Amino acid sequence: MKEVLTKMMILIDDPNATPEDRATYMNITGGLTSTLRAIQDPDVTPEDRAAYIGIVKAMNGAVIATLAPSSKQSHAPQGPQWALRAVGENSAGLREFNAPQSAPEDPKDRKKIQKKIEETFKALQTAQDPNASPKERKDALKKVRQQIEALKSSEYLELMKEIKRYKPSAACAETVENRTRQVGWSDGSLWGLSGSSCAATVAAGASQERTEWHALFACVQRNPFSSCVDYVPED
Template sequence: MKEKLGKVLTATLDAIEDPDTPPEERARYTEAVQGLNEALEVILDPNTTPEDRARYMRIVEGISGALSISLDPDTPPGDQDMYAAFAGYTGRAVTDLQYPETRPEHAEDREHILRVLEETSKSPVTAQDPNASAEKRDEARRKMDQWADSLENSQYLAFVKEVKRHKPPTACIDTIENRTRQAGWPHGSLWGLSSPSCAATVSEAADDSSSKWSELFECVQRDPFSTCVVRIPKD
């Protein structure tokens, strides 16, 4: 893994420095490299628990695998963009988990997001595993497509519509969107909703007893957001 990661990092840094790399792609690669650095620091920290070390190892494998696919000239352009985005947003999520001003307030939520990132990181690894069956590679690709379409999920769109009904600040909507790109629907979305930029919106929405969404907002206002998924309206 160390040798493979070294090659991927070298190729990624070359892409970042290449003037022909589009700015958005360069930003994703930069976020991926930063996330890898943060994850490796956690892995090498003697105070890290074996369970967390294993989780971060799998996340590093996922980011590295996504970068490898994105940088492969034989990868179709659309897939190159998707895997670069996955590497970047996952890397940014790893970075944000390390700092008090960006990570979830509750330890339970931090653990939850880490498990989500660990699970999603399996897909890029499986997608390029020559020993994986065709069925497993297809399933990995399906999960990647699902991740890429998080902002088009019908429940997510209904959720954002409800948030916007309470006239949130732009920072709140931007945070929800970014967290959803990082950790998907619904986990990333509720991570975004729990941010300070959404506090006034959450309070107002929680008080709106006429809405079927009020229980979700009340839960996010009161409890760790990872416990609130069951409050999402079923219909």
Template sequence: MKEKLTKVLPETLEVIEDPETAPKKRATYTRIVEGITTTLKTIEDPKTPPKEQATYTRIVEGITTTLKTIEDPKTPPKEQATYTRILEGITYTLENIQNPPLPQGNPPQEKRAHHTRAMELATTTPVTVHAPNLPPAERATYMRIVETITYTVNKIQTLPQEERASFARVAELTTAALVAVQAPKTRPKDPEDQLAIEKTVKETGNTLAATQEPKASQKERNEAKKKLDQRTRSLQNSQFLELMKEVKRHKAPAACIKEIKSRTLQTGWSDGSLWGLGDSLCAATVAEGARQDSGRWSALFECVQRHPFSTCVVHIPKD
């Protein structure tokens, strides 16, 4: 891993330091390098359990491989952008798993020092880090998802170009869901909903990995791919379309509609759709739907308004 890092990181740092690099790209690359730096500290901390050290090592190796693909001029720009967004999500999760969070808004001289430490950590000594604040079960879930996504993205990069797009798209959506389920503004407010969405994201990650698992049978890989195809077509699901008609009938604001569509793409029908519907952006729409006692969807709206949205699936009209 250290040998790979010493080859890839200098190229990444050159992009960061290049005055012609777009500010957004520079910020993204800086955050990724900082994520690698912090994770290397965790790996080399003697207090980190051996099993976690091994997991973090595999994650960093995966990040490094993907960075190399991003920086390869032969990689199509669209793929570079997709892989970059995936690494952003992975880095965000690593920040949450490891405490304290990565520094933000560093002045240039501090950024340069941070980059230097990344190179040093690729070849030298352990550094003590603080214990994470996340509950053990939640940390374990996020670590497993990140490892799965990283593994799969690396496998995807070896596929023929015509096969990569669909798998990369699911990986990107799954990473986006992983970020959303953690971020304070988007994570489900109810612990029951939080666990339900985490479970869905984990299952999607495992399904994605199954499509690239060499030990899986062709039948198993085909079944996994079929599940992923259904996920990417979630916005065409007939029940989802009926829900959207009902939401629009109650004059839902554009932000609410966007939220429902976004969560549906990320975690599917019906988990993602109810997650979006339960967002504060849709509160007025849900309240209006719940008031209409005679409506086919009123029971669902009332449930989402009063209870964890993950318990409301039973109220989705069957016909």
């Protein structure tokens, strides 16, 4: 952890770093430090502490693999900086997960997001591991690509189209977009939709019983959002 944090601070201070790169480094630092604080919280349960430690290990592995010289040889889903950007977005999701104002409240939701973030970090590490089998790298890249391209997902685009029917606040639309970018479809999207900034939008959608999205909005309004993906319209 010390190695990763030290490297990030050096990169943040690099005068040649682009604003986009610097934001990525800050996201990684923020995700890691917020999780370390959570691990040290005297009120955290042993189960949550173990989950946080697992996330930190996976995150460290992903960052180290991304910065390793051998990572330049990996098959990039999009652009030479794909792995670093993906680590940064996942780290931003981790930072928001640890923030009191944005953290999921329901234990089922927390476990789902914890698991998704850890799995993505592990996939990023495997995708760049020269010792992994071709199939392991292919499967890992598929998982990472799904997150990188989440904002292009047809389901996400249809959800945003439905959300905009109810004239959401800018904060609601931005939160759903940010969580989708950070954690992917559908976990990130529904996490964003369940936030307080989208409460009025969710209530409006839940009141429209004749629409195909009604069941999803009603579920998010009443239940843990992690239980609602089955209500996403199939067509």
